[in-house]
Amino acid sequence: MVLLILRAMRLIIFFMSFFSLLPSFADTSTCREKSDAHALSLRTTNYVMELDLDESKHQVQGKSTITWVNRSPDAVSTLRLYMYLNAFSNRKSSYLRNGRGIGSDQVDDRPAEDWGWVKVSQAHQEKVEEPLKQSYVSPTDGNPEDQTVLEIALWEPVDAGDTLRLELEFESKLPRIFGRSGFAEFSFMHWVHWYPKLGVYEEDLDGTWGWNCHQFLPQMEFYGNHGNYEVLINAPSHWTLGGSGCMGVSVLDDSRSRFHFVAHDVIDFAWVASPHLQVIEEQWNDVHLRYLYPSSHAGHADRLVQAATFGLEYMTQYVGDYPYTTLTVLDPPVYGLRSGFMEYPTYITGGSFYAWPRQIRTIESLVLHEFAHQYFMQLLANNEKEEAWLDEGFATYYEDRIMEAMLGERSSLFDVFGYHVSNSAFTRNEYVSIAEGKTDPIGTKSWEIEGPYKAIIYSKTATFLKTLECYMGRQDFDAMMRRYFEAHKFTNPRGEDFLNLLRATLKTQDDNILSPHADAFIDEAIFGTSTCDYLIKDVKQDGQGGIFDHTIRLERRGDLSIPVEVAVKFEDGVDQLLVWDGQEQAHEMHLSGPHRILSVEIDPHRKNQMDINFNNNSFAARPGKLGRAKYAGKLAFWFQQITNTLAVLL
Amino acid sequence: MRYVQSMKKVFGVHRKVVWICYVVLLIVSIPLAFLLYDLFAKVWEDSLSVERLIGEFDYTIWRDALNQEQETWKSLWKMLAVLFPIGLMLMSLSSAGVYYCLDKKSVRVGDFLKGIRTLGWRYLAIALVMICLLALWSLAIWTYYLSHLFEFLEFWKDDRYIVWLGAGLLAIWGVGAYVLFMIGNVAKVEQLQCRGNVLRSFFTGWRNKWNACIRLAPSILLIISIGIAITVLYLGLSSTFKPSAVLVLLLFQQLVTWGKVGLRISAYETVRSFVVGTS
Numbered sequence: 001m002v003l004l005i006l007r008a009m010r011l012i013i014f015f016m017s018f019f020s021l022l023p024s025f026a027d028t029s030t031c032r033e034k035s036d037a038h039a040l041s042l043r044t045t046n047y048v049m050e051l052d053l054d055e056s057k058h059q060v061q062g063k064s065t066i067t068w069v070n071r072s073p074d075a076v077s078t079l080r081l082y083m084y085l086n087a088f089s090n091r092k093s094s095y096l097r098n099g100r101g102i103g104s105d106q107v108d109d110r111p112a113e114d115w116g117w118v119k120v121s122q123a124h125q126e127k128v129e130e131p132l133k134q135s136y137v138s139p140t141d142g143n144p145e146d147q148t149v150l151e152i153a154l155w156e157p158v159d160a161g162d163t164l165r166l167e168l169e170f171e172s173k174l175p176r177i178f179g180r181s182g183f184a185e186f187s188f189m190h191w192v193h194w195y196p197k198l199g200v201y202e203e204d205l206d207g208t209w210g211w212n213c214h215q216f217l218p219q220m221e222f223y224g225n226h227g228n229y230e231v232l233i234n235a236p237s238h239w240t241l242g243g244s245g246c247m248g249v250s251v252l253d254d255s256r257s258r259f260h261f262v263a264h265d266v267i268d269f270a271w272v273a274s275p276h277l278q279v280i281e282e283q284w285n286d287v288h289l290r291y292l293y294p295s296s297h298a299g300h301a302d303r304l305v306q307a308a309t310f311g312l313e314y315m316t317q318y319v320g321d322y323p324y325t326t327l328t329v330l331d332p333p334v335y336g337l338r339s340g341f342m343e344y345p346t347y348i349t350g351g352s353f354y355a356w357p358r359q360i361r362t363i364e365s366l367v368l369h370e371f372a373h374q375y376f377m378q379l380l381a382n383n384e385k386e387e388a389w390l391d392e393g394f395a396t397y398y399e400d401r402i403m404e405a406m407l408g409e410r411s412s413l414f415d416v417f418g419y420h421v422s423n424s425a426f427t428r429n430e431y432v433s434i435a436e437g438k439t440d441p442i443g444t445k446s447w448e449i450e451g452p453y454k455a456i457i458y459s460k461t462a463t464f465l466k467t468l469e470c471y472m473g474r475q476d477f478d479a480m481m482r483r484y485f486e487a488h489k490f491t492n493p494r495g496e497d498f499l500n501l502l503r504a505t506l507k508t509q510d511d512n513i514l515s516p517h518a519d520a521f522i523d524e525a526i527f528g529t530s531t532c533d534y535l536i537k538d539v540k541q542d543g544q545g546g547i548f549d550h551t552i553r554l555e556r557r558g559d560l561s562i563p564v565e566v567a568v569k570f571e572d573g574v575d576q577l578l579v580w581d582g583q584e585q586a587h588e589m590h591l592s593g594p595h596r597i598l599s600v601e602i603d604p605h606r607k608n609q610m611d612i613n614f615n616n617n618s619f620a621a622r623p624g625k626l627g628r629a630k631y632a633g634k635l636a637f638w639f640q641q642i643t644n645t646l647a648v649l650l
Numbered sequence: 651m652r653y654v655q656s657m658k659k660v661f662g663v664h665r666k667v668v669w670i671c672y673v674v675l676l677i678v679s680i681p682l683a684f685l686l687y688d689l690f691a692k693v694w695e696d697s698l699s700v701e702r703l704i705g706e707f708d709y710t711i712w713r714d715a716l717n718q719e720q721e722t723w724k725s726l727w728k729m730l731a732v733l734f735p736i737g738l739m740l741m742s743l744s745s746a747g748v749y750y751c752l753d754k755k756s757v758r759v760g761d762f763l764k765g766i767r768t769l770g771w772r773y774l775a776i777a778l779v780m781i782c783l784l785a786l787w788s789l790a791i792w793t794y795y796l797s798h799l800f801e802f803l804e805f806w807k808d809d810r811y812i813v814w815l816g817a818g819l820l821a822i823w824g825v826g827a828y829v830l831f832m833i834g835n836v837a838k839v840e841q842l843q844c845r846g847n848v849l850r851s852f853f854t855g856w857r858n859k860w861n862a863c864i865r866l867a868p869s870i871l872l873i874i875s876i877g878i879a880i881t882v883l884y885l886g887l888s889s890t891f892k893p894s895a896v897l898v899l900l901l902f903q904q905l906v907t908w909g910k911v912g913l914r915i916s917a918y919e920t921v922r923s924f925v926v927g928t929s
């Protein structure tokens with residue numbers, strides 16, 4: 001009996017400790033988020049966490065209260081949680097064992113303190129004293145050594161529509177940075193994939209409900225439900241913290257403060273902590289912007305500010321409202337650069353070096369890419385593990401567009417001495433450079449991709465989208481994207497959601513030459529590996545009695561077919577625009593008239609960005625020689641310049 | 651003032667030698683222009699891209715050409731791999747002719763060729779030794795920086811220091827490279843008198859060599875600065891140039907080259923008179 005009372009008391013104390021976590025806005029919070037602000041999402045999974053940061057050990061002790069709403073028709077009796085820091089606990093994890101994960105080249109001679117892990121020491125279901133049983137499972141690759149997915153068996157199943165309240169005590173230890181997660185020198189800590197996080201209970205394509213909770217494998221990112229996060233972190237007062245959502249600070253004692261983060265309707269929570277970051281704060285409409293950067297990067301902090309505010313402006317205009325009240329941008333110090341180039345809800349990381357030239361605009365392009373992810377992965381929270389093209393490809397496409405709107409169409413990425421490269425031309429080039437036979441379909445699950453991941457998932461998708469934009473017209477394309485955004489924001493859309501909308505939109509476009517052949521084009525572009533190269537085989541002009549018979553022979557290499565325009569210019573200055581549906585491998589066009597052909601060009605407006613070689617798209621009856629002379633002269637100049645400087649020394 | 655005087659002398663007395671050296675440079679670079687002109691015809695055939703090359707720089711035209719015509723570009727590299735060493739060899743040999751003419755106070759083509767015949771291979775040997783030493787020096791400096799770069803990036807608190815260290819090493823490397831090549835030049839002058847073992851004379855008379863290095867510095871710096879200025883000017887202007895402007899600039903470059911050859915010969919003259927006059 002005494003034992004029973006004691007246990008009951010322990011239980012009461014245990015739960016009280018969690019209730020003390022409920023929001024207390026008595027601190028000096030600058031947060032303008034209200035905890036009961038009207039819900040933007042279904043708020044299926046919600047977290048309240050209280051953490052003690054042990055900065056010397058790169059560790060947190062945490063208590064987490066997860067509330068989860070069962071939106072399936074099933075009674076759910078087991079939970080699955082991402083425990084991704086365990087991917088960095090030893091070299092047997094699925095992430096590290098085959099050498100493909102970022103940082104898996106740095107596993108040799110790693111001291112014990114450079115590995116990381118996350119452990120749940122206690123898990124309780126509401127009102128049940130007995131701790132829940134936990135075990136690691138490997139649903140993705142069956143690797144028994146992998147500990148990145150934790151299964152918890154509930155005492156009581158959660159009925160359809162009911163809410164589960166789960167209490168966890170956990171401990172997370174950062175590794176020296178792997179991928180983006182971990183610590184670096186000078187107490188820099190980037191907390192990513194760091195807490196026990198619930199997977200997504202969903203209906204798969206066959207109509208079966210279950211947990212979609214993959215192990216952490218190379219090239220994987222996020223998948224989660226939208227919800228609220230409230231995170232209280234006990235950390236040194238003089239440190240700079242930043243992360244998802246808004247942040248308030250209340251002083252606890254001489255040396256430590258409680259940093260209080262609130263993020264609503266987001267799919268994840270990531271944060272950075274360092275004693276050496278500077279902060280700039282700005283306001284854009286309702287959005288409070290925080291920029292964190294090391295002092296050596298102060299010279300280009302304005303570039304981060306310009307990119308982020310321009311991005312907000314642009315995406316709001318062309319895709320949809322940015323519904324959050326904060327955005328935090330981290331420009332990591334170089335010793336923490338491995339944490340850079342990544343997107344988290346309302347928090348993004350770029351990357352730069354001291355004295356990075358203003359003419360090389362990678363600082364801007366990185367910020368804009370990661371910012372575009374606020375729409376594609378965060379608001380439209382697709383499964384980044386299974387269909388990464390839906391976020392990486394779309395973010396790259398908008399990165400290209402915003403860069404060109406902000407910095408000019410021709411020179412948005414690079415502009416040194418008038419040699420300019422636009423962001424989208426660079427993106428297309430990555431796709432064009434994929435070696436033949438070394439590719440996978442865009443629609444492949446990210447861990448199964450063996451070809452060049454970035455070129456396939458990012459660049460090919462973005463080039464595909466740009467091609468669609470060119471064929472559909474920007475206005476119609478933007479209208480479609482707005483519909484896609486409005487229909488699926490704050491949910492987990494799938495590739496088919498987008499593709500169905502795309503197919504349907506194309507069917508309504510009577511004047512679009514792509515429309516009649518759109519289905520086959522889309523299927524091959526997304527689920528196939530073919531490329532296309534349209535070219536002019538030859539042009540024959542036979543003249544008799546002042547009338548010329550012209551034969552234009554066109555060809556397509558590769559099995560990705562798309563209708564193309566063919567522009568014919570005649571000597572009398574008349575232009576003719578013809579259309580070839582591009583479906584056969586070869587095609588002949590016959591024309592006749594009183595004038596000779598001056599030039600023929602397939603796709604004169606470069607609408608089909610998927611064409612891997614534009615140089616063979618045209619034919620000129622009298623090709624000029626000056627262009628060749630110009631570059632021959634230029635190279636001769638360089639050669640002479642180098643040799644006559646060396647002559648001094650020889 | 652000394653350089654103005656020696657330049658006057660070079661363009662007055664040694665005019666012919668200047669012309670010979672200039673022609674050597676020209677026959678190295680001009681055939682390349684014609685070879686490239688033909689090569690571009692293979693790359694772009696009779697497409698409209700050729701016409702577009704006339705205008706501003708177009709990244710896509712070049713990238714597609716690089717991606718799709720890899721075989722043709724390989725032939726360009728092969729061409730350069732042959733032309734470049736030949737050019738360097740011709741220039742090294744011509745310095746033998748120049749020194750010989752200066753030493754004999756002669757301006758005859760015959761003496762120029764005789765100089766190449768008698769000294770040419772020695773000069774080539776010295777140039778090769780210097781190139782090897784320069785390679786070793788570069789390796790010594792840059793292996794350190796590059797092999798530690800990731801360590802710097804990860805363990806240095808401030809990336810300014812990484813940039814400054816790079817700049818400092820570049821300066822040290824530049825001074826070392828200069829000293830090496832000047833020693834090479836002095837060694838060549840010594841060959842005029844002591845026709846014996848290249849190596850033996852190479853390791854003697856350090857004081858003279860050092861003085862020559864210092865004496866020569868202004869003219870060498872001038873030549874290199876002109877080179878950098880022209881390069882920057884050309885880079886800054888040429889991307890937007892029409893073909894005619896490119897050709898005009900190429901002609902202008904011939905004038906500059908001619909002037910640089912003169913400067914180079916007056917520098918030889920200085921180092922020769924110094925080393926020969928005091929040893």
Ligand SMILES: [Zn+2]
Binds near residue numbers: 392
């Ligand atoms: Zn991305």
